[in-house]
Amino acid sequence: MNLLQKLFGGSSAKSEQRYYTFSVKCNRCGEVIEGHVDLNNDLSVEYGEGGDVFQAHKTLIGENRCFQRMEVELKFTSARELIERQVTGGQFVS
Numbered sequence: 001m002n003l004l005q006k007l008f009g010g011s012s013a014k015s016e017q018r019y020y021t022f023s024v025k026c027n028r029c030g031e032v033i034e035g036h037v038d039l040n041n042d043l044s045v046e047y048g049e050g051g052d053v054f055q056a057h058k059t060l061i062g063e064n065r066c067f068q069r070m071e072v073e074l075k076f077t078s079a080r081e082l083i084e085r086q087v088t089g090g091q092f093v094s
């Protein structure tokens with residue numbers, strides 16, 4: 001067993017749900033940048049009357065010569081289901 005397999009515990013069904021992945025397209029240069037949220041570590045909880053909301057914030061910067069930053073906001077339920085997502089500086093393509 002190599003190190004990566006030890007770290008990620010092999011390929012179980014659980015590990016597939018650990019990351020929420022998305023792609024955003026830069027409004028300035030059109031570059032598509034992929035990002036992901038670690039649902040175990042990247043979420044901060046906000047306690048609400050209708051249930052707890054788990055939020056994540058990501059800043060994406062492309063590899064082209066473009067200084068546009070894309071700020072991504074994601075909200076999940078306690079079951080890690082996406083409630084809503086927003087991006088400034090770009091748009092979601094997946």
Ligand SMILES: [Zn+2]
Pocket residue numbers: 026027028029030031062064066067068
């Ligand atoms: Zn760009």
